[in-house]
Amino acid sequence: MRRPARPDHSWQTQMVEALLDSSMVVDRQPRALLVELIGDGLGRRVFLREQPTALLDVIEIVRFCMATEGGLSALLSAVRLLAGRSSRTTETVERLVAEWESARGRKNQPAHGAHGSVAASRTDGPVGGPPAAGPHRDFFVSYTSADGDWANWIAWELEAAGFTVLVQEWDFVAGSNWQFAMDRGVTECARTVAVLTPAYLGSVYGRLEAHVAQGLDPMGVARRLVPVRVAPFAPGGLLSGVVYIDLVDLAPEDARRRLLDGVGGARGGRAKPLAPPRFPG
Template sequence: MTLTGGPVDPEGWDFFVSYTGKDRAWAEWLAWQLEDAGHSVLIQAWDFVAGSDWAARMDQGIRLARRTIAVLSDAYLGSVYGAQEWRSAQVADPGGFARKLLPIRIEDCPRPGLLRTIVSIDLFGLTPEDARRRLLEHVRGAIDGRIKPPVAPSFPTPPREAPPARRPDFPTTQSPAVTRALNATWSSSKGRRATRRPAPADPAGPRPLGDPLTGHTAGVQSLAFSPDGQLLATASADTTVRLWNVTDPADPEPLGQPLDGNARLLSVAFSPDGQTLATTSDDTTVQLWDLTDPADPGPLGQPLTGHSDWVWSVAFSPDGQILATASDDKTVRLWDVAGRRRLGKPLTSDKAPMLAVAFSPDGKTLATGDDNKTQLWDLSDPARPQRLGTLLVTEPTRRRRLGARLTEEKAWVSSVAFSPDGRALATAGGDRAVWLWDVTDPARPQALGQPLTGHTDDVRSVAFAPDGRTLASASIDNTLRLWDVTDPARSQALGEPLTGHTDGVQSVAFAPDGRILASASTDSTVRLWRL
């Protein structure tokens, strides 16, 4: 008997995909990722061609595939045929020892009956890259029978005593009403939090401040502090931006109602004057928001259009006049903020998806990150940017199996950040390392020392402290790391990784005073850390 549906051996397919018609797009995406990783797949959308006996073909899939993938949604759980297919796989492996049934949840739906005890792969609320990573990691775990980390876990250290839930009030003999008034942080005359003297450095070292910030219902992809440090903006795959009053970082408060971006949000940035917020999303657009009254923000006109695919990153120039956006459509675009129009032609780099963008502190240089390198651009004439030096990571550190072949993965660059003095650039991405570069001469950038290693998965975000002496990195390994970059050529780790998030950390940012660090995670939370 000859079997089709991707390359197979005489024993059958690696996977049979069981789904309902409503979820066909998800089923095809899953099948494509699995075949691209070297697995053989039987899927109705591709393999039940004209002349096929669909009932016999379905029976082949259930009997001959090594594993059945059940694409779980409310629609699937209400399907008679779907129930028959996943139950057939479960009956063939009732104890789950062979892991013949792999439930993949594409929405937050219940797992009734026998499905309740089978560990699922949850892909909802993730970006495509995170969903693909999680899919292939857990599929490999199902095949191998375990998921062991590639490096040894850190040695457990006793947790520090938890800090107070909020900063204690200064002792006083005044009445409670006067005390509350003195501790109030909102200035009614200006509509802004009162400016306060920075607290002294915490001798206990980095530690979490209070409980995580919750409210988002899907992964938080990006965050940013306002220039005065009084606001924090968080952008999520749940399509919303939330503003937080962080004048007292030990007791942050949501400010106003969430802003609805009408699509999964991927990046957020404040303008230098703090009056405008920019967000990007998976609907190819860029939206500007008016924060003149942060308690009552609103959109500034219609979204900026011009990209044709997901927009991953956004940054304002230091003077606030130019906006840069990086997109999966393989371009970076520059925008005149005041005129709300495109500036010049889009920047491209070897036809690769653009993932990250950052301006130098003097605004004269732009750094862009794509799927294998960082490119520097001269912005002396923003309408006609000129290509400068290229920063190439030449030694990718990971390999993945494609069928019988081993192939090196590209060291794609997901984050770029200039040091406050503009002399160094930090880049990070798929090679799990952070690289520092001397960009004093942006036409001839040079690597500074060895890459900073320690993360065990992709590094998604890097940020310099305002004094330029510390660098923070955030990784899909659920941790943040701090690095001493006082001498960038001899950088070293500062202490143990910061832990607490239960899923990948997507974004990290320092408050303007350098005393607080914020992190955003796919676990739908934001955490603040006292440094």
């Protein structure tokens, strides 16, 4: 008689329990979003067999990530986005991934090697640190100099959540050709985050970058342009038809949550909440 699927060992058991402890895997739709975000982190679509219960589904997800190069790092990035960076689930997953990568490093690398860490396992750059050289990153932050503080805050929060970011103040170092770098940012990063203010719409280069991103996806199917409104005004022109993430008058933690929820919706194509809505009657 075939035994039911179960975690292979104690580490996997801890990982499965940590994920099941969060509401993000209770229903099939959030689990499907988790798998989609893992695929985004790996740079390819992920297809897993549907299992009859949440437990078996989560076991399948964890086994896949364990067996795939960069899989656990992609899982960690997805959990940070869905559960929040400071949640108990995220903290537990971070610890378990660090333990796994440390064990792999001790087994497979020389004592002086720097590989095998959580940061080194991502092919597109370290989690929470500066991204690796190269144009293919998750987000290009487009802004005008008057809104540099907002741009840096947004870039920092996105990288803290595990995304890779291209932003002028950090990446256009001495010797860079900034116009060429801007062009590569808009055309080769997966999405452009436009820091939306009146100053941005009054900037020639700001509007140009937004229009280039919009031109690459005029119907918004791939959501290549993700405006983030940080000033109380009504966008006009071509940007008036693009749904934006609104951070106006929010406290820092609320703004961080709305930013990450918003980019999660842009990447996943839907923003269904993880918890059921309150009964309105």
